[in-house]
Amino acid sequence: MNNLLLKDTYDQDDIDVTYTNEYDKTAQIKEFKSKYNDFRNIRKKLLPFLDCGNNIWTVVYQIYESELNGDTLYVSNIGDLTGMPQTTVIRYLNKLSDNDLVWRIRHCNDKRMIKVRLSPMFKNQLDELFSQTTMT
Numbered sequence: 001m002n003n004l005l006l007k008d009t010y011d012q013d014d015i016d017v018t019y020t021n022e023y024d025k026t027a028q029i030k031e032f033k034s035k036y037n038d039f040r041n042i043r044k045k046l047l048p049f050l051d052c053g054n055n056i057w058t059v060v061y062q063i064y065e066s067e068l069n070g071d072t073l074y075v076s077n078i079g080d081l082t083g084m085p086q087t088t089v090i091r092y093l094n095k096l097s098d099n100d101l102v103w104r105i106r107h108c109n110d111k112r113m114i115k116v117r118l119s120p121m122f123k124n125q126l127d128e129l130f131s132q133t134t135m136t
Contacts, residue, residue, distance in 0.1 A: 042132050046125060056092045058082050063102060063116055064126050075104070075114045 043057070062081050066073040075093065079086045093116065096102040101122040107113035118126065 043129055046129050055084065055088070056095065059084070059089060059092045060096070060101075060126070063118055064123070067118055067123065073116050075116055078116065 059078055059082060062078055063073055075089065076086070078084070078093075079089045082089070093102060093104070097104060100119055103117045103119055105115040105117060107115065
């Protein structure tokens with residue numbers, strides 16, 4: 001089996017696609033592009049105020065995934081997990097917080113530690129978004 005690295009020209013995300021022959025490769029690429037476009041369209045329709053590129057969605061998904069796993073996520077961890085500079089993460093969190101999509105909760109003993117949680121309304125919207133799309 002060969003490996004093909006597919007580059008999304010809009011979002012600059014690296015995605016691994018495995019294929020066995022040229023026909024299979026073409027079919028998988030078409031299927032992936034179709035599913036990815038469906039995901040973007042549903043995402044845009046469901047949350048139009050958050051249509052500002054994949055980087056902010058990387059932050060959103062990191063928070064969402066940590067909540068699904070029952071993990072506590074701090075502001076300082078998001079940059080490490082996503083590879084984004086802390087200033088960029090904070091700018092995205094400000095935008096999300098201004099729209100009441102995430103909550104920041106200060107640690108009771110150490111005020112420098114700030115937990116990040118999705119608002120219940122936004123978590124429900126994300127649950128709906130991910131239930132409508134599957135990228136497998």
